Amino acid sequence: xxxxxxxxxxxxxxxxxxxxxxxxxxxxxxxxxxxxxxxxxxxxxxxxxxxxxxxxxxxxxxxxxxxxxxxxxxxxxxxxxxxxxxxxxxxxxxxxxxxxxxxxxxxxxxxxxxxxxxxxxxxxxxxxxxxxxxxxxxxxxxxxxxxxxxxxxxxxxxxxxxxxxxxxxxxxxxxxxxxxxxxxxxxxxxxxxxxxxxxxxxxxxxxxxxxxxxxxxxxxxxxxxxxxxxxxxxxxxxxxxxxxxxxxxxxxxxxxxxxxxxxxxxxxxxxxxxxxxxxxxxxxxxxx
Amino acid sequence: xxxxxxxxxxxxxxxxxxxxxxxxxxxxxxxxxxxxxxxxxxxxxxxxxxxxxxxxxxxxxxxxxxxxxxxxxxxxxxxxxxxxxxxxxxxxxxxxxxxxxxxxxxxxxxxxxxxxxxxxxxxxxxxxxxxxxxxxxxxxxxxxxxxxxxxxxxxxxxxxxxxxxxxxxxxxxxxxxxxxxxxxxxxxxxxxxxxxxxxxxxxxxxxxxxxxxxxxxxxxxxxxxxxxxxxxxxxxxxxxxxxxxxxxxxxxxxxxxxxxxxxxxxxxxxxxxxxxxxxxxxxxxxxxxxxxxxxxxxxxxxx
Numbered sequence: 074x075x076x077x078x079x080x081x082x083x084x085x086x087x088x089x090x091x092x093x094x095x096x097x098x099x100x101x102x103x104x105x106x107x108x109x110x111x112x113x114x115x116x117x118x119x120x121x122x123x124x125x126x127x128x129x130x131x132x133x134x135x136x137x138x139x140x141x142x143x144x145x146x147x148x149x150x151x152x153x154x155x156x157x158x159x160x161x162x163x164x165x166x167x168x169x170x171x172x173x174x175x176x177x178x179x180x181x182x183x184x185x186x187x188x189x190x191x192x193x194x195x196x197x198x199x200x201x202x203x204x205x206x207x208x209x210x211x212x213x214x215x216x217x218x219x220x221x222x223x224x225x226x227x228x229x230x231x232x233x234x235x236x237x238x239x240x241x242x243x244x245x246x247x248x249x250x251x252x253x254x255x256x257x258x259x260x261x262x263x264x265x266x267x268x269x270x271x272x273x274x275x276x277x278x279x280x281x282x283x284x285x286x287x288x289x290x291x292x293x294x295x296x297x298x299x300x301x302x303x304x305x306x307x308x309x310x311x312x313x314x315x316x317x318x319x320x321x322x323x324x325x326x327x328x329x330x331x332x333x334x335x336x337x338x339x340x341x342x343x344x345x346x347x348x349x350x351x352x353x354x355x356x357x358x359x360x361x
Numbered sequence: 362x363x364x365x366x367x368x369x370x371x372x373x374x375x376x377x378x379x380x381x382x383x384x385x386x387x388x389x390x391x392x393x394x395x396x397x398x399x400x401x402x403x404x405x406x407x408x409x410x411x412x413x414x415x416x417x418x419x420x421x422x423x424x425x426x427x428x429x430x431x432x433x434x435x436x437x438x439x440x441x442x443x444x445x446x447x448x449x450x451x452x453x454x455x456x457x458x459x460x461x462x463x464x465x466x467x468x469x470x471x472x473x474x475x476x477x478x479x480x481x482x483x484x485x486x487x488x489x490x491x492x493x494x495x496x497x498x499x500x501x502x503x504x505x506x507x508x509x510x511x512x513x514x515x516x517x518x519x520x521x522x523x524x525x526x527x528x529x530x531x532x533x534x535x536x537x538x539x540x541x542x543x544x545x546x547x548x549x550x551x552x553x554x555x556x557x558x559x560x561x562x563x564x565x566x567x568x569x570x571x572x573x574x575x576x577x578x579x580x581x582x583x584x585x586x587x588x589x590x591x592x593x594x595x596x597x598x599x600x601x602x603x604x605x606x607x608x609x610x611x612x613x614x615x616x617x618x619x620x621x622x623x624x625x626x627x628x629x630x631x632x633x634x635x636x637x638x639x640x641x642x643x644x645x646x647x648x649x650x651x652x653x654x655x656x657x658x659x660x661x662x663x664x
Contacts, residue, residue, distance in 0.1 A: 076466035084452075178450030182504075185414050185444035185517075186467035187436045335417040338407070338448060 077188065077196025078203070085166070085204035092162055093208040096155070097215025103150040104219040107143075116141055139303075143225040144235075147216075148302025152235050156242050156299060157275045163205065163247035164267045170197045172254035172263065175337050184336055194328050198251070205243050209236045227305060234304040241316035242299040246271055248323035255330045270295070295319075366428075367392045367515055367546040368413060373422035375408050375570075382408045384570040385422065390548050390563075395541050397561030397578070398550040405570040406550035407447045410517050413548075414444060426515065440468070443508035447519035447550070449500055453493035457481075457503050460492060464507045472510040480506045483532055497524040505533055509540065516540055518549035522556060534560050586624040588645040593617045594638035605629050 109115055119140070139145025171194070174180045184193065213236050217229045246267055254263035278296035281287035291297045298312040368390035375383040383405045390396040400406050411417045412424050415431035415438070424431055426438045451460055465472045481488055484502040492500065501524045508516060516537065522530040537547055538560055551557050557564055558578060566574040588611065596616030603610045607624040614620075623630055627644070634642075 076463065080463050080466075178446070178448055179452060181411075181416060181446050182444070182449065182451065182464075182507075183467070184416055185439060185442070185446070186464060187440035187469070188467050189436055336411075338411075338446070 074188075074192040074196040074199075077193055078200045081170075081197045081200030082203060085200065088162065088166070089204050089207045089211070092159060093211025096151075096159065096208065096212035100151055100212055100215040101219040104147075104216060104223055104225070107146055107223045107225055110141070110146070142306070143227050144302045144305035146225075146302070147232075147235060147305060150302075152239060152301035154275075156239060156296070156301075157271060159208070159239075159243060160246050160271045161268065162208070163201075163243040164250045164264055164271065166201055166204070167247040167250040168254045168260040168264045168267075170201060170251055170254070171331060172260040176260060178338055180336055181338055190332050191328065194331050198248075198324060201247060202244065205240060205247070209240055209243075212236070231305055234308045235300065235302050238300040238304045238308070238313060241313050241320070242295060244320040245295050245316045245323075248320040248327065252323045252327040252330070255327050255334065365392055366390070367426065368396075368548060369423075369425045370409070370412070371423040373409065373412060373424060374420045375405075375412060375417065376420050382570050383412075383419070386567070386570070386572050388565055388572055388575070390546060392546050393541065393544055394562040395537065395547040395549070395560050397557035397564045398548060398567065399552065399554070399557055399564055400550070400567035401552055404567045406567055407519055408570075409567070410444075410447075410519050410548070410550060413517060414439060414442065441514040443511065443513035443516045445504045445508040445516075445518045445521055447523070449504040451492050451500060451503060454491070456489055456491055457486065457495070458488040460503060461488070461507060461510065465510065468511050473512075476512075477506060477510050480509060480536070483536065484529060498526060498529065501525055502529065505536070509536060512540075512543065512545075514545055516545055516547045516549070518547065520551055521549055522551070522553065530556070586622050587627065589621045589623055589627075589630065590641070590643040590645075591619050591621065591634070591639060592641035593619075594640050597637055602630070602633065605633050 110119060123140075140149050171180065174183070184190065213232060216232050220227070220229065220232070249270070250263050250267040253266050254260045257263050257266065274294040274296040277287055278291055278294055278299075281291040281297075295316065298315050300309055300312060366389055368388065370386050370388045373383050373386040373388075374381065386405065386409055388409070398406050398409070408417065412419050413426050413431060415435040418432060427441060429438055431438055455463075461472075461477060465477075478488075481502075484505065486499055486502045486506070490499075492503070495503070501521075505521060508518065518537070521537070522533055525533060534556060537549065541547055549561075561578045564574075564576055564578050565572050566576075594617070597619075599610055599613050599616070599619045602608055602619065602621060606629055607626070608630055609622050610619060611622050612620040621630070
């Protein structure tokens with residue numbers, strides 16, 4: 074399994090650097106503005122400014138009433154919207170983890186080597202998890218470096234908590250996409266379904282703060298269990314467990330499917346859906 | 362059983378949805394032989410090979426490689442096998458050397474790098490080039506090296522010479538023959554009759570998912586025919602040519618131009634033509650499809 078992890082991880086290196094340093098820089102830059110924001114005069118100006126914005130817009134930036142607390146500030150600055158940005162890293166990465174390579178025909182050659190499907194599956198998923206952890210670690214380091222230069226009273230270990238919540242959400246969407254990529258006709262379908270769920274979930278959960286009608290639905294959306302900056306002060310470990318638990322379930326289901334399915338060759342994507350709808354294809358298209 | 366039979370399939374059936382790609386394939390490949398698997402596109406060659414490696418699972422039937430079922434012992438079978446896919450796809454953003462290092466690591470680093478360098482030299486391939494900068498033919502060379510590099514007991518080659526220039530094609534066929542000389546079993550699919558004729562001990566013909574013939578290569582060659590176009594200087598009685606054993610008239614434009622089909626050796630025809638003044642004589646190897654047609658017409662069967 075080690076060669077698989079090493080090789081898959083090497084494919085992520087550029088993404089780790091780009092995502093990690095971009096998020097780290099964003100965190101560091103934003104954190105440096107904290108002290109200017111919490112000055113009484115500035116606070117008044119911000120409160121006035123915020124009151125002029127429609128609440129429907131403010132809902133997407135976390136709990137703005139908590140903006141002058143470290144957790145609330147981190148939430149508004151970074152954690153409230155970042156899942157929708159980096160969530161797509163998880164979705165695209167996991168869509169190509171197996172199904173993408175399968176569609177390119179690469180998996181055909183790899184699996185002709187003495188490596189079990191189980192080892193390939195878990196090797197690749199571990200490489201993805203490690204990459205996600207590294208990206209978040211670089212972003213965390215961005216905060217840790219800047220933290221002593223601000224008046225935020227939080228330890229570097231407390232800062233880990235919102236990242237832990239973000240990690241659980243990314244793993245949730247990653248493993249969901251992986252499962253869908255093995256269920257649906259192509260990796261593009263998996264990206265589309267997961268992407269729509271991510272965006273819808275983000276909007277619905279944000280708007281549920283304003284609408285009582287959305288609250289019952291909200292509990293069925295993954296973003297509801299994402300705590301963001303609020304995890305800094307009151308981490309809900311059950312919610313973290315729910316996201317990690319579902320990720321584990323999706324992984325096991327995806328592994329089960331991968332163990333039992335045919336490996337498609339390049340250009341074969343979509344045949345199962347055509348089978349489902351009863352469309353006939355000629356043998357020559359794939360049975361050479 | 363393992364001593365004599367490297368590959369066996371019994372009533373192998375594989376369906377893709379509603380499409381049945383293999384309709385009960387029965388095959389036996391002996392240990393140490395080169396077995397050419399012939400068939401037109403879509404006949405089921407690749408599907409059969411992929412069943413042997415547990416890349417796809419048959420719906421019915423029994424598959425054994427070295428006496429083991431691929432579904433139960435994929436790791437053991439693959440460890441002893443070198444595989445070249447029909448459509449080779451390799452990650453682009455890496456060099457040939459890195460690709461071979463990675464694939465070798467999946468085999469527990471069992472390949473001998475001096476042999477890899479030797480193979481690369483024979484195939485005229487530089488190892489430090491990026492895969493994305495390689496032509497189709499050069500990518501095929503990478504596939505051939507990775508299939509051979511660990512001295513496998515079984516080589517599964519799906520159209521191994523596809524995309525290669527004639528010189529390298531010859532080199533690949535030489536490498537295949539060397540592998541056999543070392544004791545390896547070679548199962549290779551192709552629709553190029555000439556290369557199958559050149560190196561195969563036995564040939565299996567698959568058509569529409571059924572193995573329709575397994576024969577010694579010599580026997581198959583005897584069944585093949587040539588198309589011969591003759592332009593005579595003076596009008597001739599073409600019926601006299603039709604009476605020569607193995608010769609039949611396909612078309613006769615006029616008394617001076619005739620197209621014949623010659624089965625087996627050409628000797629009798631050439632001797633008969635010695636009594637005529639021949640201005641032009643053209644022979645053409647038939648396509649595999651034409652051989653199939655002739656093959657079945659001979660048996661009076663429909664295709």
